Amino acid sequence: MAERILIVEDDVKLGEQIRECLDRSGYEATWVRTGEEALLLSPSEFGLLILDLMLPGAHGLDVLKRLRDGSDLPVLILSARNETTDKVRAFGLGADDYVTKPFWPEELLARVRARLRRPLLQRADVIELGELVIDLAARRVSVSGTAVELTRVEFDLLAALARRPGAAIARTWLVEHVLDPEREGGERTLDVHVSRLRRKLGPCARGLTTVWGVGYRMEAPER
């Protein structure tokens, strides 16, 4: 079922545009123009609130304050003034993120997705990324059901990346946290380990990508 998103934006063109953009992206968006209208709706029916700060009547921050009295609905603030005071107050009142106007629809979508897919970090003992299954507790890895033998460093490397699918991890961080500081050297050594790991992962190696200037990333499977 599509995630429902409530939009509070007084500007007709912008409100309509945001609603359309979210609808096109597979969300079910409800758009209201005032804070009063928004407060009449039940927050529990929505997965996210997109709230403009400068509203006629009740200020966006007041709406946020009243909403927070009985709801932990994630809130994404739209800020046109780009004033630190507004943002800090919004965070203080329990806002989760903000987007400064002007913004690209893609930017807004990225913020919406980021809010709705949290927590990003996989905490489960078993991570499944398509055909790749990683049992963190037992330190076992299988590809398409076939067990794959990994060295300690290779397993730690894969686990670090797989616990945060879609997020790039810096090479420097991997060198510091995955390689054995006493035995192994720098980023060249890391690259060698990655290359071996890729070979062992076979068809799943495509998910382990090199990110230019950053490090490595395990791609999140398509939903």
Added chain:
Amino acid sequence: MTLRRRLTLVLLATAVPLVGGIVWLRSQAEHRATERILREIAQFRMEAVGRERCESAPADLDRLAVPAGPRPGALPNGAYPRPRALLGDFSARMGPPRGPMRPWRPMSMYAYDGAYHSRDASAPAFPVGLRAHLDAGEKFASAIEQHDGERWHLIALRTTWNDGPCAFVLARGPAPPRLPREWVFVSSASALCGALLAAVWLAVGPVIRRVRALAREMGVSAATRYERPVAVEGNDEIAALARAFNAAGSEVREHLLAVEKREEALRSFLANTTHDVMIPLTVLQGHLSLLRQRIDEGAPILRQQVHAAAEEAAYLGALVHNLSAAAKLDAGEGIVRRDPVDLSALVERLVERHRPLAEPRGISIAFAVPPDEAVHVLGDLTLIEQAVGNVIANAVRYDDPGGHVAVNLETLRDEPRRFRLRVVDDGPGVSDAELGRLGERHFRGQAGRARHQDGQGLGLHIACTVAASHGFELRFARPEAGGLEVELAGPLASGPAADPDAGPGR
């Protein structure tokens, strides 16, 4: 009301009642003294005359009571045809007659029986008011009587024997005038008032002159917007007033200058915004117009043109935010906010903001932040975001199609309380000579100039200013592989503010 007029009125209002009161008190004292003396003389004489002598000739008491002697003056004519001289002892006790114009006036005595009838034909009727007092048991009573323009004391006495034709005695003697006879006293009191008034006027004169001069100077000072202070002379209250005015003036001037500076910044912001926004807006309109023409002609729309239009729109937004930040920084307001800012969230937000511009041009943009730790710094969220955003925008804007932009946020193992944020691109980069000038306002490198004629060179300048005002270091470097590397480094926020769930700026 002027100070002089007020002082005169105050002086008169206090001096006149004071002099009047003194005159009245003095007149009362004199009245009582005269009355007492007359009463004592009358008592004394009656004792000297005695009951027998009085009763033997009650019609002649005046003559009996007043021993014979020279008559110092003529007697006034009137209802009292037999006045007798008031003799030496009384004169001595009353003091010498004052003033040449005052005629000598005698004292007379009359005897009355118990029914207040006198056998002396010349005796006046016993005053009713005095009878009431005596009837009430008092030994004596007194009253004032006006006669022929003169004031007389009437003293009624009850004799010690209290019956017969001499049961009561009425003595009539001169009373002091209602107003003091001493014109010297009145005139000296008036002269004193006059002298006081003159002294006050003299004393107040210089004060008034200085106050007026100060008022003039204050007017001049205000006209020069408090640039010129007023002169402070002496060490009195007027000098204190002048000093207080100068202090207030300099305070007002400081406020005025601050307001002017802010207004100037605002004016400059508006002027810059108007000028700088119009150019990219015109370019954007040009792109849109071309697109419309192509649609009208049925020609295919070029991807490149849409990207160019999008870039202009993005540039416009960044420009307005940059001008606003520049106005804030130029106004010298400093970094007013010191909130914990989550750099990891900030980096993610900025990369997502620039992705819609980078990816259509085939530029990949990626970032990495420390996975398991919060990276918080203290500062102004908007300004830091603007600064880092400018660096990323710069990298995206000047990179070639198919290029890469990477944003790395790290905490350093060697320096655990510091962060390092690196933005690297593989674009054309800048020359060594340009590297040192990247942070200057209005400076843009050759590559940039060729590509974005309408830019202001504001972005990196703001990044440098924001970094400096936060105590961060901003360095530009040329990586071996080419392109540009911009590194921002600084201290992490310490203490509970670094708690990832506690502070704002997520």
